Amino acid sequence: MKSEVRSPKSEGGAPAKARYIMVGGFLGAGKTTAVARLARHLRDRGFKVGLITNDQGHQLVDTAMLASHGFPVKEIPGGCFCCRFNSLVEAARTLSAETRPDVFIAEPVGSCTDLVATVSYPLRRIYGDDFTVAPLSVLVDPIRARRVLGLASGGKFSEKVLYIYRKQLEEADVIVINKRDLLDPEQLTELRTALSAQFSSAQIFETSARNSQGLEDWFARIASGAQASRPAMEVDYEIYAEGEALLGWLNASVKLTASAAFDGNAALSALAAAMQKRLAHDAAEIAHLKMTLDPENGIGDLAVINLVRNDYVAELSQQLQDPLQAGHLIINIRAEVMPEALRAAVEDSLKEISGSATGVTAALEHLEFFQPGKPQPTHRFTVP
Numbered sequence: 001m002k003s004e005v006r007s008p009k010s011e012g013g014a015p016a017k018a019r020y021i022m023v024g025g026f027l028g029a030g031k032t033t034a035v036a037r038l039a040r041h042l043r044d045r046g047f048k049v050g051l052i053t054n055d056q057g058h059q060l061v062d063t064a065m066l067a068s069h070g071f072p073v074k075e076i077p078g079g080c081f082c083c084r085f086n087s088l089v090e091a092a093r094t095l096s097a098e099t100r101p102d103v104f105i106a107e108p109v110g111s112c113t114d115l116v117a118t119v120s121y122p123l124r125r126i127y128g129d130d131f132t133v134a135p136l137s138v139l140v141d142p143i144r145a146r147r148v149l150g151l152a153s154g155g156k157f158s159e160k161v162l163y164i165y166r167k168q169l170e171e172a173d174v175i176v177i178n179k180r181d182l183l184d185p186e187q188l189t190e191l192r193t194a195l196s197a198q199f200s201s202a203q204i205f206e207t208s209a210r211n212s213q214g215l216e217d218w219f220a221r222i223a224s225g226a227q228a229s230r231p232a233m234e235v236d237y238e239i240y241a242e243g244e245a246l247l248g249w250l251n252a253s254v255k256l257t258a259s260a261a262f263d264g265n266a267a268l269s270a271l272a273a274a275m276q277k278r279l280a281h282d283a284a285e286i287a288h289l290k291m292t293l294d295p296e297n298g299i300g301d302l303a304v305i306n307l308v309r310n311d312y313v314a315e316l317s318q319q320l321q322d323p324l325q326a327g328h329l330i331i332n333i334r335a336e337v338m339p340e341a342l343r344a345a346v347e348d349s350l351k352e353i354s355g356s357a358t359g360v361t362a363a364l365e366h367l368e369f370f371q372p373g374k375p376q377p378t379h380r381f382t383v384p
């Protein structure tokens with residue numbers, strides 16, 4: 001089939017096209033987890049995989065997490081794929097020069113929408129000789145989705161942020177209800193029914209990316225299916241920009257050192273809990289708080305912690321095997337609050353976990369906190 005992933009053994013004749021797979025969805029839906037699973041799935045079948053991460057800022061938890069699994073990763077910081085389309089193509093070229101991937105898997109920014117018109121269709125039209133473009137997948141966290149669709153109560157974002165959330169679903173070729181382990185069967189059916197009623201052009205899958213459940217059918221669909229050729233949706237870029245600007249963004253990197261070896265997993269949990277408490281006090285709706293701790297001399301060892309809504313506890317999705325005496329901490333937070341509140345929460349929380357009581361010293365190496373600017377796509381094609 002024309003749009004299939006090229007065979008890993010098809011060296012020799014005319015250069016085959018690489019497959020471009022984009023895994024979108026709102027902040028915290030499980031994109032990075034799913035990308036890591038998909039990359040491993042393809043690698044196990046003999047394909048070479050190249051990963052592309054993207055963010056409005058620099059110093060990304062996702063890049064550190066995916067690189068720790070041994071995949072080649074290129075990061076496009078400082079703007080979304082649609083606004084940095086040329087950097088996206090450049091990243092694919094660099095990966096090609098290094099490892100010649102058969103498949104690129106790209107994770108766009110979780111607050112980004114209009115990807116079909118600004119990324120998929122430009123890739124198809126301008127670089128159709130280089131890539132076959134997979135259907136666009138949009139992942140959802142089912143607890144968050146049930147609240148957005150009015151099926152459950154709980155913390156929500158304001159209407160302009162929800163505009164982006166719904167637009168992401170509207171353009172999806174494939175909607176993946178991820179984290180299905182968090183719902184009982186009735187709640188899952190109710191969510192699926194509501195999604196298929198509102199977003200009828202999308203095919204729906206149910207997965208637990210973290211537990212590797214339900215992934216095969218979805219992977220088969222995006223590894224070999226063609227993307228539909230339908231007119232791209234309409235987007236009000238004023239509302240989109242206002243929704244983006246309501247989300248505060250913070251990225252930081254911190255050097256942690258201690259007088260004696262300390263438990264890095266416990267330190268991450270304590271830090272996440274302190275930030276969560278501070279942000280709750282500021283009435284910030286957390287979209288994603290994520291951190292990695294990379295021990296000095298801890299070859300391949302990396303701790304990852306995530307919090308994706310206020311009324312939950314931060315989860316250590318990867319833990320360190322051993323105590324550490326020095327390490328590098330990356331902090332990424334996206335929440336509906338002014339960025340200054342994020343800065344204060346991070347600085348105060350770092351003070352809480354360091355000092356004479358713990359023997360840990362926290363030295364801030366990089367700090368940026370901002371509201372994303374108005375998206376200004378390089379291209380916008382309403383038909384492929």
Ligand SMILES: Nc1nc2c(ncn2[C@@H]2O[C@H](COP(=O)(O)OP(=O)(O)O)[C@@H](O)[C@H]2O)c(=O)[nH]1
Binds near residue numbers: 032033034211308
């Ligand atoms: N319960 C559950 N949690 C998951 C699943 N997939 C991902 N997560 C968790 O959701 C959080 C956010 O995941 P991440 O992949 O970083 O989301 P992203 O922001 O969309 O890239 C992490 O704590 C993951 O471990 C799942 O299938 N079930």
Ligand SMILES: [Mg+2]
Binds near residue numbers: 031032033062107
């Ligand atoms: Mg991610």
